[in-house]
Amino acid sequence: MTTATTPSGGPSLAGSDFSGDQRATTLQGATREYVDRLRGGDMGSLPAVLGLIVLFIVFTALRPDTFPSFGNLANLTVQAGAICVLAMGLVPVLLLGEIDLSAGVAGGASAGVMAVLINDHGWPWPVAVLGAVVTGMVIGLAIGLLVARLSIPSFVVTLAFFLGVQGITLKLIGQGGTVPVRSEAIVGIANSNVPVAAGWVLAVLVVILFAAVDLLRLRRQISHRLQHPPVALVVVRIVLVAVVVLAFTYILNANRAHVATFTLAGIPYVVPLVGVLLVLWTFVLGRTTYGRHVYAVGGNAEAARRAGINVRAIRVSVFVIGSSMAALSGIVAASRLNAVTPDAGAGNTLLYAVGAAVIGGTSLFGGRGKPRDAIIGGLVIATIDNGLLLMGFDASINYMVTALVLLLAASVDAISRRRRSATGR
Numbered sequence: 001m002t003t004a005t006t007p008s009g010g011p012s013l014a015g016s017d018f019s020g021d022q023r024a025t026t027l028q029g030a031t032r033e034y035v036d037r038l039r040g041g042d043m044g045s046l047p048a049v050l051g052l053i054v055l056f057i058v059f060t061a062l063r064p065d066t067f068p069s070f071g072n073l074a075n076l077t078v079q080a081g082a083i084c085v086l087a088m089g090l091v092p093v094l095l096l097g098e099i100d101l102s103a104g105v106a107g108g109a110s111a112g113v114m115a116v117l118i119n120d121h122g123w124p125w126p127v128a129v130l131g132a133v134v135t136g137m138v139i140g141l142a143i144g145l146l147v148a149r150l151s152i153p154s155f156v157v158t159l160a161f162f163l164g165v166q167g168i169t170l171k172l173i174g175q176g177g178t179v180p181v182r183s184e185a186i187v188g189i190a191n192s193n194v195p196v197a198a199g200w201v202l203a204v205l206v207v208i209l210f211a212a213v214d215l216l217r218l219r220r221q222i223s224h225r226l227q228h229p230p231v232a233l234v235v236v237r238i239v240l241v242a243v244v245v246l247a248f249t250y251i252l253n254a255n256r257a258h259v260a261t262f263t264l265a266g267i268p269y270v271v272p273l274v275g276v277l278l279v280l281w282t283f284v285l286g287r288t289t290y291g292r293h294v295y296a297v298g299g300n301a302e303a304a305r306r307a308g309i310n311v312r313a314i315r316v317s318v319f320v321i322g323s324s325m326a327a328l329s330g331i332v333a334a335s336r337l338n339a340v341t342p343d344a345g346a347g348n349t350l351l352y353a354v355g356a357a358v359i360g361g362t363s364l365f366g367g368r369g370k371p372r373d374a375i376i377g378g379l380v381i382a383t384i385d386n387g388l389l390l391m392g393f394d395a396s397i398n399y400m401v402t403a404l405v406l407l408l409a410a411s412v413d414a415i416s417r418r419r420r421s422a423t424g425r
Contacts, residue, residue, distance in 0.1 A: 027232040045361040047412050048376045051405070052383060059387035066390050071256035074268060078190050080382035081270035082107075082333040086349070087356035087374035088281055089325025092318040094357055095285075095298040097366025098154040101350060102143065102161035106323045107330030108345025109169040110135040114186070114331060115179040115340045116172060125183040132327045139165060140323030144316030154319075162350075170342045179340045189273065190336035193266025196253045202272065203249035207242045214238055270332055274375065277328070281371040294318065298367040329353075348399070355402065356381050359409040380405065 038046070059067040066072055086103060093100045114132035117123040123131070139161065146157045173179050181187055194202065214234055221228035249267065257264035285291035296304040297314045305311045326345070333349075334340045353374075360377030362369030384405065388398045 026230050027236070030230050030233045043361065043412060045370075045373055045376050047409065048360045048373070048380055051359070052376065052380050055380065055383045055387060059383070059390070063387070063390045067387060069256070070251050070254045071258075071264075072386065072390070074252055074256055076379075076382055076386045077252070077271055078268050078336060079386060080378045081190060081268075081274055082329045082336065082349075083352050083356050083381055084274050084375050084378035085277060085332055086326055086329035086353035087360070087378050088277060088371050089322040089329070090353055090357050091281070091362050091369050091371055091374050092285065092294055093154075093322045094354075094362050094364060095294055095366055095369050096301075096315060096318055097298060097364075098147065098315070098318070099158060099354070100143065100154065100319060100322045101158040102139070102165055103158075103322055103326040103329075103353065104345035104347075104350035105162055105165045105169065106136055106139045106345065107326035107328075107333065107349075108340065108343070109139070109165050109172070109330075110327035111330035111334040111344055112169050112172045112179060112340045115181055115334065118181070118183050118186075119179060125185050128183075129186075129331060132331060133324055136323040136325075136327030136330075137320050140320035140326075141316065143323070144319035147319065148312040148315040166343075166346055169344065173340065173342045175342065177342065181334050181338050181340065186331065186335050187338055188269060188335070189332055190268065190270050191338075193252075193264075193268055194272065196266050199249055199253050199267040202267070203245050206275070207238075207245055210241050211238045270335075273332070277325070278371055278375060285371065290314075290317075295367065300367075352381050352402070353378075355406040355409070358413065359405060361413075363413050364410060365413070377409075 056068075086107060090100060090103060093103075110132040113135045114125075114128045117128040117131050118125060143154070143157055143161055146152050147154045193199075214237065218228055218231065218234050220226075252267045252271070253265055255263050255265045285294060293304065293309045293314050296307065296309055297311050301311050304314075330340075330345055333344065356377035357369065357374050358364055358377065359380050360369075360373030360375070362373045362377075381402065384402055385398060388401060
């Protein structure tokens with residue numbers, strides 16, 4: 001460990017005051033540090049990752065002929081797409097300890113606006129998509145202003161919007177009606193695939209970009225004598241990401257058609273869409289002043305206010321983000337179904353999305369969570385749904401199993417919070 005010194009030979013301010021913050025510089029030390037964090041209640045996404053592995057093992061053992069097939073794994077990623085996008089939008093809301101019960105129907109209403117603009121008014125699909133996102137932003141802005149300005153609990157405001165927006169969608173589409181999505185570009189999001197060669201190029205670029213960002217950050221931390229993980233840990237992390245990305249690309253690029261004269265291969269377009277949104281929100285929440293303010297308000301709103309952060313603006317903004325992402329989620333869902341129905345986004349859509357965020361590791365108490373939690377949790381939810389369907393169970397069993405997993409995740413969150421408080425983390 002390097003300690004800065006003054007010209008007189010004593011420890012400098014940085015060396016003396018922050019010496020306790022230095023990280024372990026060996027792989028063994030980093031492992032020990034991680035175990036200490038787990039014991040202190042900082043579980044992160046570990047329970048969700050372990051749960052996902054267990055689900056894959058169980059369903060593969062029970063349905064070895066169908067569940068691990070390449071076709072089913074590709075279908076599973078498409079199933080998880082809309083849930084992951086909606087859950088990513090809910091992460092900033094949950095970081096503030098708030099809830100948005102209207103996110104699912106906001107997505108359905110936004111998708112309905114998009115479909116009507118394309119079908120009835122002949123708008124180009126990019127403009128119609130923009131119209132859908134603006135619809136989501138307006139809904140989120142209205143919710144945020146009511147919560148932040150009038151201090152109405154978000155549970156009440158979003159419950160009212162859940163009913164009101166569902167009524168607007170019903171008025172827009174009509175009782176029993178369905179608006180088909182007549183845009184090849186929109187339908188292709190969930191039903192078309194990236195060409196195989198382009199998929200491999202994309203996967204290699206993702207690995208190179210991840211490695212470059214990780215190594216450049218490590219170099220900067222070392223040159224500025226900041227806390228930094230051991231080099232071996234960074235290398236292990238890069239190798240692990242490369243293996244997962246390339247294996248995932250191999251599975252999706254394999255021919256999964258059941259007819260010899262037909263080829264079905266390539267990464268579904270929804271996967272890179274979710275990847276771009278993940279990178280975007282990971283950067284915004286992890287690398288920008290705005291993201292730091294969101295975590296600060298979620299950790300302690302009063303302390304954040306005293307520090308000069310505009311708490312009301314942050315509170316409004318997270319609802320705008322949540323509803324905007326809900327609009328994108330609604331578009332992905334409409335793409336998968338090729339249509340928008342009056343009950344789009346209602347039912348268990350929102351509950352699955354909130355469950356995905358919490359199961360992934362986002363705290364219901366605010367202050368803790370990352371966009372990647374939504375992806376991991378969304379995969380858990382989609383895997384349960386997919387596996388139980390293959391086993392022939394009806395919806396009642398699916399609801400009960402998902403409820404148990406959600407209760408388990410919430411219990412882990414509550415216990416972790418108690419342990420963090422006890423250990424002062």
